[in-house]
Amino acid sequence: MAKPTKPTKPPKPEELVKIDYNPPEKPWMEVPVEFKPGTFCYGTRPKYLEEVGFPNPREWSPLDEDWKLPADWKDTVLDGLGERLKKNRAFHLFMDICVRCGACADKCHFFIGSGDPKNMPVLRAELMRSVYRKYFSTGGKLFGSLAGARELTFDVFKEWWYYFYQCTECRRCSVFCPYGIDTAEITMMARELFNLLGCNTDWIAGPVANCYRKGNHLGLEPHTITSNIEFMLDDIEEITGIKIEPTFNRKGAEILFVTPSGDLFGDPGTYTCMGYLMLFHELGLDYTWSTYASEGGNFGFFTSMEMAKRLNYKIYAEAKRLGVKWILGGECGHMWRVVHQYMDTWNGPADFLEEPVSPITGTKFENAKTTKMVHIAEFTADLIKHGKLKLDPSRNDHLKVTYHDSCNTSRGMGILEEPRYIINNSCNHFHEMPEDTIREKTFCCGSGTGLNAGENMELRMRGGLPRANAVKHVRDKHGVNMLANICAIDRATLSALMQYWVPDVEVSGIHELLGNALVMKGEKERETDLRLEPLPGKEEEDV
Amino acid sequence: MELKSLLTEKRAAILRKWFDLIVDTYPSDTSSFLKKQKNQFANPVGHTISEGIEELFDELLEEAGSGKVSPFLDNIIRVRAIQDFTPSEAIGFIFLLKNVIRESLQREIREYQMYDDLLRLESRIDDLVRSSFDVYMKCREQVYDLKASEVKKMTFRLLQRANLVKEIQED
Numbered sequence: 114m115a116k117p118t119k120p121t122k123p124p125k126p127e128e129l130v131k132i133d134y135n136p137p138e139k140p141w142m143e144v145p146v147e148f149k150p151g152t153f154c155y156g157t158r159p160k161y162l163e164e165v166g167f168p169n170p171r172e173w174s175p176l177d178e179d180w181k182l183p184a185d186w187k188d189t190v191l192d193g194l195g196e197r198l199k200k201n202r203a204f205h206l207f208m209d210i211c212v213r214c215g216a217c218a219d220k221c222h223f224f225i226g227s228g229d230p231k232n233m234p235v236l237r238a239e240l241m242r243s244v245y246r247k248y249f250s251t252g253g254k255l256f257g258s259l260a261g262a263r264e265l266t267f268d269v270f271k272e273w274w275y276y277f278y279q280c281t282e283c284r285r286c287s288v289f290c291p292y293g294i295d296t297a298e299i300t301m302m303a304r305e306l307f308n309l310l311g312c313n314t315d316w317i318a319g320p321v322a323n324c325y326r327k328g329n330h331l332g333l334e335p336h337t338i339t340s341n342i343e344f345m346l347d348d349i350e351e352i353t354g355i356k357i358e359p360t361f362n363r364k365g366a367e368i369l370f371v372t373p374s375g376d377l378f379g380d381p382g383t384y385t386c387m388g389y390l391m392l393f394h395e396l397g398l399d400y401t402w403s404t405y406a407s408e409g410g411n412f413g414f415f416t417s418m419e420m421a422k423r424l425n426y427k428i429y430a431e432a433k434r435l436g437v438k439w440i441l442g443g444e445c446g447h448m449w450r451v452v453h454q455y456m457d458t459w460n461g462p463a464d465f466l467e468e469p470v471s472p473i474t475g476t477k478f479e480n481a482k483t484t485k486m487v488h489i490a491e492f493t494a495d496l497i498k499h500g501k502l503k504l505d506p507s508r509n510d511h512l513k514v515t516y517h518d519s520c521n522t523s524r525g526m527g528i529l530e531e532p533r534y535i536i537n538n539s540c541n542h543f544h545e546m547p548e549d550t551i552r553e554k555t556f557c558c559g560s561g562t563g564l565n566a567g568e569n570m571e572l573r574m575r576g577g578l579p580r581a582n583a584v585k586h587v588r589d590k591h592g593v594n595m596l597a598n599i600c601a602i603d604r605a606t607l608s609a610l611m612q613y614w615v616p617d618v619e620v621s622g623i624h625e626l627l628g629n630a631l632v633m634k635g636e637k638e639r640e641t642d643l644r645l646e647p648l649p650g651k652e653e654e655d656v
Numbered sequence: 657m658e659l660k661s662l663l664t665e666k667r668a669a670i671l672r673k674w675f676d677l678i679v680d681t682y683p684s685d686t687s688s689f690l691k692k693q694k695n696q697f698a699n700p701v702g703h704t705i706s707e708g709i710e711e712l713f714d715e716l717l718e719e720a721g722s723g724k725v726s727p728f729l730d731n732i733i734r735v736r737a738i739q740d741f742t743p744s745e746a747i748g749f750i751f752l753l754k755n756v757i758r759e760s761l762q763r764e765i766r767e768y769q770m771y772d773d774l775l776r777l778e779s780r781i782d783d784l785v786r787s788s789f790d791v792y793m794k795c796r797e798q799v800y801d802l803k804a805s806e807v808k809k810m811t812f813r814l815l816q817r818a819n820l821v822k823e824i825q826e827d
Binding site for chain 2: 149151152218219224225226227228229230233344378379380547549550567568570571574575578579582583586605608609612613614
């Protein structure tokens with residue numbers, strides 16, 4: 114019989130609690146990426162790539178050992194990188210001029226919320242810079258890792274993919290960079306390179322294919338769009354007693370209205386859309402909806418410049434077909450980045466349109482001289498400034514509102530005052546979040562650039578933590594219960610963010626608040642707000 | 657001498673050590689940021705931890721206890737539940753307090769024979785860990801709920817329009 118072995122000595126309590134959670138101290142280049150559940154999106158299905166003629170469509174998952182890349186994938190990436198360095202001088206500069214001062218390091222919402230150092234903008238960019246040095250700089254070619262250069266391997270490519278889909282291109286880091294390096298542009302280039310090899314995410318590629326085929330991300334067909342709006346019109350009639358009859362695809366209208374399709378489908382975007390409908394009806398605006406240019410948003414922008422251009426084209430094409438004078442656009446974030454900074458170069462000049470003038474106030478929107486497209490926040494603020502709207506802010510007295518500046522409209526085009534002006538005229542209770550979390554320094558929702566999928570919810574909660582933390586502060590201090598914004602992705606994603614971090618705060622667009630306050634000619638006495646919830650003082654009658 | 661008064665006396669030092677051990681569960685580049693940045697909006701994670709452990713420590717010293725789960729425990733675990741931690745790592749930070757107390761007060765505990773008090777305190781810390789598990793699971797379940805409810809929200813209008821949504825009639 115075998116002699117019983119001596120039992121091993123149990124560890125002492127002190128030893129048990131000494132757990133080292135730190136990753137092994139290796140240089141960052143040598144720590145391979147680990148795909149953790151909840152932090153990345155599914156790889157795209159082949160059909161979405163086939164529909165837009167993109168390369169390498171196949172079934173794949175980021176968790177697969179083999180991503181089924183073509184044999185010459187490395188040449189494709191390096192040639193693609195070289196081409197983009199030549200074409201984009203800013204990108205070339207961004208690869209060279211960073212002095213690693215660290216000013217951006219702790220400004221990224223993903224770093225702040227996750228604590229993962231590779232989410233520091235400087236290090237995220239360094240993932241690509243190290244490869245740039247190896248193949249495109251003399252120092253890197255000669256001295257290799259001593260000069261911060263490294264080979265492009267499959268592991269490096271995977272690491273790029275993981276982290277460049279953990280950047281929302283919000284550009285907060287660039288506000289703090291003394292050189293003005295725009296990390297968002299680096300992310301854009303990385304994503305273009307992924308798309309040369311068919312490595313998009315399903316959540317981005319799907320809307321792109323839908324938009325290319327049917328005109329909007331959700332793939333809504335014309336009859337669905339019109340019946341969705343009719344559904345809202347029924348609600349408006351129930352609330353105000355007024356029957357609104359908007360027109361669709363009407364030739365000869367003065368204005369074409371384009372909004373993100375998120376406003377047509379899914380709360381709370383639909384309440385914002387009801388606000389637009391009520392406002393335009395009250396003004397008697399000569400405008401039309403389009404079931405073809407039925408998307409202001411552009412997920413092509415998270416794919417490649419070329420794809421974004423293809424999707425954006427329909428807006429001018431439709432404006433031309435209908436013979437409108439100018440274009441008015443709804444509340445959206447990245448849609449405006451595209452319109453403001455790229456549309457004119459890509460698909461302009463829109464010389465068949467006129468310089469936008471408000472038919473109600475006569476105001477010339479000179480900032481939209483070339484694009485001919487006006488942001489609805491500017492349009493509405495101008496109406497209020499000229500006393501053209503009758504507003505009863507007490508109808509929003511049940512709301513204590515704060516305003517989240519969307520990254521694209523604030524940092525991308527400087528819309529800071531107009532939304533606040535509209536809120537202040539529509540509501541009696543408005544409270545700003547702390548200074549370093551709003552305006553140009555606003556914190557991202559954590560779900561932009563096509564990261565608003567479900568499978569990466571943990572990542573979204575991390576990225577949105579700094580924003581939610583500031584909302585929580587004004588909730589505790591002022592009792593804030595409504596988070597207003599002018600972005601469709603915000604409306605869709607901040608709701609989930611609030612449910613997790615600040616559960617008693619709801620989310621709305623500003624035209625929902627305006628719709629509540631708007632006193633319309635011939636309306637009945639309102640009992641409810643646009644959500645069909647009783648107005649302040651009407652609760653008892655509701656019982 | 658009582659353990660409680662000793663803990664009150666050395667509160668600041670104990671909390672500092674506990675805080676340092678917790679933020680050392682993050683990579684070193686991150687932990688230095690979590691320690692240095694004092695602005696609560698620029699560093700919500702560091703702020704949540706430091707504010708939270710102060711309150712938890714004071715609650716631990718209150719022998720009676722309210723019987724409710726502290727909102728400050730919820731605050732800290734809510735953060736760690738969505739970060740790159742395994743479940744045991746996410747809630748294991750509470751055990752670190754035992755270590756800090758044993759190390760910081762080793763001499764006094766031996767000298768004044770406070771082992772009974774220490775055992776009672778450690779039991780209360782164990783209770784806190786037990787509550788942490790509940791909080792952690794609640795947070796995780798909420799994340800799964802959010803995933804499901806976003807999908808439902810997207811399709812609700814569609815189903816409603818197709819007359820596939822029926823209100824449950826009350827009798």
